[in-house]
Amino acid sequence: MKKIASFVIAATMLCALLTGCGGKTTEPSAPDAQKGAQPVELDLYYWDESYNDTMAAVVEAFEAQHDNIKINITTIPWGEYWTKLQTALPTDSGPDLFWCNYMYSLEFIPNGLLAPVDTTNVDTGAFVEEALNMLSADGRLYAVPFMLDSVAMVYNKSLFDAKGIAYPTADWTWEDLRTNAAALTDENHYGYCLDYQSQMGTFNFLLQNGVTVYEEDGVTPNFNSDAAVEAFNYQYDLVFTDKSSPNATQLSELSKGDRFMAGQAAMTYCTSPYVATYYDALGDALGCVELPAGKEEACTLNAVGFAGSAKSAHPEEVQMFLEFASSVECQTMLAQSGMPACLEAANVWAERFGEDTNAAAFINMMDVAHRLPLAHKSPAATRSAYESECANIFAGTKTVEEGLNDAVAAVQAELGA
Incomplete structure (x- = not known):
């Protein structure tokens, strides 16, 4: 990187x-x-x-x-x-x-x-x-x-300092993210804030787990492959097992960005345009770092x-x-x-944001970035169909397997397959 x-x-x-x-x-x-x-x-x-x-x-x-x-x-x-x-x-x-x-x-x-x-x-x-x-x-x-729009992780230094936890580094893995998210979670704060949509959230975990989101034909989805289920189970555990992140229902009431800017969440993923907004809210307490790695380093672009x-x-x-x-x-x-x-x-x-903010992490992520995985036909409708099922999974109304199978079916319906 x-x-x-x-x-x-x-x-x-x-x-x-x-x-x-x-x-x-x-x-x-x-x-x-x-x-x-x-x-x-x-x-x-x-x-x-x-x-x-x-x-x-x-x-x-x-x-x-x-x-x-x-x-x-x-x-x-x-x-x-x-x-x-x-x-x-x-x-x-x-x-x-x-x-x-x-x-x-x-x-x-x-x-x-x-x-x-x-x-x-x-x-x-x-x-x-x-x-x-x-x-x-x-x-x-x-x-x-x-x-x-590359993707990196942003974090609130003040919440790390309050717990005496070292800031994230570029060599963090999914295990580091999960462990530290749990340690940062208490009755007033979440250690991490999930993004259940595609570009800033779930697609990054799929890519890092080696999932080819769509086959080379651009219309065959792989959301329900074994590797995809594994990537979603990791995120599901952050929410429902560890309770380190708000769920989709809670996020519909108060968004990820609002929670992060209000100091209610210590870490979240975002694209580069959000850095200015978050910096205005948090000032020097804002930190940026490359995404924790799964089986490989990757992000959407x-x-x-x-x-x-x-x-x-x-x-x-x-x-x-x-x-x-x-x-x-x-x-x-x-x-x-x-x-x-x-x-x-x-x-x-x-x-613009100073060396300590490390906004350069978003530039660094371009070395491992993948073009945003979209269907080449009806890209907006198929993306919306996929994200609707992600919302069901992270609201707890469907299991990971049910939601991903339904996501594939919904995308295929949009494609007329």
Whole structure:
């Protein structure tokens, strides 16, 4: 896992020599050269309000360089975001630019809804390769990655200090997690807080136990394999045997994040965008560390990128923004809200929280990260079907075996199998 540190340093030096990620110089296109012309307006949609200030800064910087382009940004809540895009993108009523994650790229790219990115002036070598791969198809890039969701463990140093327990280290195993979670649990605190959903929770345990979540065909689930049952039993014991974590019913009443920020849970798993929120709540009491290892080291990896609509009436201006989004200037601004896909900017993100917080653990986890395991057909519906059964298991309404068998059946039903 430590290989990533030397790689990041080398990549940073290389980026500096090249004057940064996306440091290639481009000539202004005709629309920019038309001084005094009516500005071309582009609509940009995204879902995360925590990015509001950052997105405003990105747009301001872009418009300063392109005075004939105006970008209108709109934040749409996650629950409405994808429905709106699925309705609008096939028509000419959708946004020109929008955030797109890996899961929905599996749907939007085959349906011809994303415009391919011209990478002539994009320094793709400065980005995490897997992030580019996740947003590509048939050798073409369809979104410029700007945010990576790797998974690491966060912990509250104050709760460890109160019990006189040493902080977690990068060489912890599942056994260490279970032992220390139990030791940190008392009548007012949980030693650990389960995440029964996929990306930040159960998929990580499956991958660490050697489970191929979906076969190579992308549609055959392995949730109920022996190794999967073993991984779920480990988590089940944390909740119901050791009582070191709240169960799914309790988490529906007060979320994992709220419990962690309130100091009610000593440890939990999360993706990199949550670090800023948790740091605001806990300050220097927040610590980050690589995930405890099972049979192997692993975590999920998701990517979010800026995409352009294939239906946009302004493809040249869309391309200009996508090139800007790949630059070190833009990626560094985005580091104020999340971990960018450009390695140089990712280091800037980690340094924001200070050395003692060790946000670099999320960068280190990329060395053992696996692309988020999703069905290649109906990825959102199949993921939801799987997570519904996980909720039943960790609410105690189904056994592990019953829940996983039902999860396979539910996914197959969504796939029409």
